[in-house]
Amino acid sequence: xxNQPFPKRLSYSLQGIRTAWRQEASFRFQSxxxxxxxxxxxxxRPPAIWWALLLMNCGxxxxxxxxxxxxxxxxxxxxxxxxxxxxxSKDCAAAAVFIFSLSAVGTFxxxxxxxFVRTSRPG
Numbered sequence: 001x002x003n004q005p006f007p008k009r010l011s012y013s014l015q016g017i018r019t020a021w022r023q024e025a026s027f028r029f030q031s032x033x034x035x036x037x038x039x040x041x042x043x044x045r046p047p048a049i050w051w052a053l054l055l056m057n058c059g060x061x062x063x064x065x066x067x068x069x070x071x072x073x074x075x076x077x078x079x080x081x082x083x084x085x086x087x088x089s090k091d092c093a094a095a096a097v098f099i100f101s102l103s104a105v106g107t108f109x110x111x112x113x114x115x116f117v118r119t120s121r122p123g
Contacts, residue, residue, distance in 0.1 A: 020069050026097070027065050034058035037108065050111050057104035064100045068093040 004012075020027040037054050071093045075086050 016066060016070075020066055024065070024069050027062070027069065030061050030065055030101075034062060044115060046111070046115060050114070053107050054104075054111060057100070057107045061097065061100045061104050064097045068097050 021031065037058055041051055041054060072090055075089060079086050
């Protein structure tokens with residue numbers, strides 16, 4: 001599987017996204033939130049730094065969710081029974097998604113403050 005041509009490797013990535021979209025409600029929700037953020041950026045047209053910060057956070061959340069999904073599927077396949085070590089691995093991966101999500105929400109709230117509170121003050 002190593003050294004495949006780029007189009008083949010890209011097709012694997014796109015298949016992973018399609019699979020996550022079909023099988024994971026969390027990935028669908030997070031993707032819709034990312035699209036909503038992009039739509040808001042298009043409408044509000046903030047400076048480029050906000051685009052970078054918000055898009056980076058959206059990408060990190062989605063990437064973390066894909067890694068979490070991959071880990072869950074691999075662990076469930078290798079060890080379908082409940083095991084304390086497997087539970088710790090899955091819980092930590094879910095916690096990573098949660099922390100990235102909190103970071104994204106914090107960045108989004110900072111953006112809203114900058115957009116609507118800071119810029120509306122006189123002088």
